[in-house]
Amino acid sequence: MRYATCTVLMFSVLVLPCGVQSQSREGALVMPRDLVDFAHKSGCSPLDNFFDRPGMVDPPFVYGWAEGEREDSAAFWCRKQDSRPYKLMFKVRDPKLLSGCPAEIEWSNPPAGLSVEVRPTLSLSTFRDAADPKPPKAKGQISNARVIVNYYDGLTDVFLCYQGRWLVSSAE
Secondary structure: OOOOOOOOOOOOOOOOOOOOOOOOHHHOOOOOHHHHHHHHHOOOEOOOOOOOOOOOOOOOEEEOOOOOOHHHEEEEEEEOOOOOOEEEEEEEOOHHHHOOOOOEEEEOOOOOEEEEEEEEEEEHHHOEEOOOOOOOOOOOEEEEEEEEEEEEOOEEEEEEEEOOEEEEEEEO
């Protein structure tokens, strides 16, 4: 019995709708368009080359940091041009979700990946005001605290909206 030798050629076709252009790696977005547009309106730009680092990296944005529906709140990192080059921005559908906290935090350190956690018991003793590290640290404990975690490669910043101000606790 003879077997015929066949050569099969496979083609892959990418079809883009009219008017849509693909972006190069350098121009690719690192967060959803609605957050990019919100950042631009606030004088901020998305982070370039955010994922060009080794290991697991959470994205520079997170949805659902406030109580309620996940799509009602988002937090994300962006870059600005002055002495503190980064901002952690908060986008909410209803301003009441900010509980009096500012809609942005100026930040000097390079941003890491964001996630949301609920801490069953959170001691405020390690937290300081994110806008001004000089005032005394907060005191007391909070149950079921919803926090935003900024983490990469062993460095962690935990952000908490508490009594109308953003608090942060940093650890290595």
